Amino acid sequence: MSPTSSAPVPDQPATPPRTTPGNQAPGRPAPDSTRRSERSRRAIYDAALALVGEVGYPRTTIEAIASRAGVGKQTIYRWWTSKGEVLLEAFLDLSQRAAEELGEEWVFPDTGDLAADLKLVLRATVDEMLDPRFEAPARALAAQGVVDEQLGRTFVTQLLEPQLQLYVERLKSAQEQGQVRRDVDPRIALELFVSPLAQRWLQRSGPLTHEYTDTLVDYALGGLSPR
């Protein structure tokens, strides 16, 4: 997934360290999040991301994460229910930090030329998809989300939809400027260029190049039928 898991992450309500353990199953007394060790949390994120990059998702075990982070296993089980959940949070955290590096507020460009703006953003997305720092964890999460419905929904809601919303707003602006038909639903329209890119990335069903995304934008805006 993550058609655009990439592209600098904008505001996003800055998910706080997370107060509720996923592990809030009945029976167990809820752990006290105010006493949680920030140091351990960070170390676990780092270890999880590093391991996924180095040995792949299947061999990224809870025990390996704990050992690498210099942390007891119970500290992981206390706050998370699965390694997918750990990795999702680690990745969300990584995205946020990356976004902060990029300056206060990143906004979707709006030069008045829709095609140019879309091409610019999609080119940046391609670059990010090829960034090895993101590749491994993003793929692992996407795969997990396909199979694990709850994780998938969190992934989509927290990471994907906020991204897509930026496209929606840019397309609405284009509608006001008369560059996009008024009767078009922006939430569907954006899928014409975002989904093919995401799909190629996930399935490796074709090369990811700037020319490719430029072409997608041209086809989507101009249509396949003769004009």
Next chain:
Amino acid sequence: MSPTSSAPVPDQPATPPRTTPGNQAPGRPAPDSTRRSERSRRAIYDAALALVGEVGYPRTTIEAIASRAGVGKQTIYRWWTSKGEVLLEAFLDLSQRAAEELGEEWVFPDTGDLAADLKLVLRATVDEMLDPRFEAPARALAAQGVVDEQLGRTFVTQLLEPQLQLYVERLKSAQEQGQVRRDVDPRIALELFVSPLAQRWLQRSGPLTHEYTDTLVDYALGGLSPR
């Protein structure tokens, strides 16, 4: 993935039972495929598909497949290297049998009305994506393919690309009839409606309806810009 993993599978060279064990690593003497037990092979396919549907991919273990199929574990390890590979073959086999049920040769409709033909096929694909018989294994394979490059390439090559090729041919026909611009690359063009559908299915990022796919076709053919 499998944007169109569905849609009746056409000819396809009818992958024979598979002669080489994936397990053809060095050292081990290659097993003699002519003496292979057809009965066991079928039982393993059935068990694998059933288990994935019942308990999900992660809990579909090799041991469970062997036990359910009434087969020794070694019989599985002799012919396959991983459960992903087992499931992929089982699913390919299922697709082929489903295709055969559908009559000799299924061909992409070509009534001369491209929009109508595409809508028809995409509606059928939606229906198939919602068929529980396909859902579980298809999701599991898609997820595995995202993370396991070799499996993913096999999945794309054997299952996906043959499907997509049908769209390519239909689009070329439309180009000859003047319904699609000549300068359009059909392999990319098809992604405008196929990928969004696949993406929604995989990510559960929106409802899968006939109206949705109809809209995709309209947007892709007509373009988003005012005409």
Next chain:
DNA sequence: TGGAGAACGAGACGATACGTCTCGACTCCC
């Protein structure tokens, strides 16, 4: 028709990793 050889079903085996649990050390708050 009978023997050889390979695949077969069954399951024992050591190696992980699972998730739970207990322990003493530490830290924060009353």
Next chain:
DNA sequence: GGGAGTCGAGACGTATCGTCTCGTTCTCCA
């Protein structure tokens, strides 16, 4: 300064892994 709760560490029983024997069954060829 005492209590409660998290922490690192690791022992524990269970489950699955992939490999490895066992006899048995099947098939081909002499």
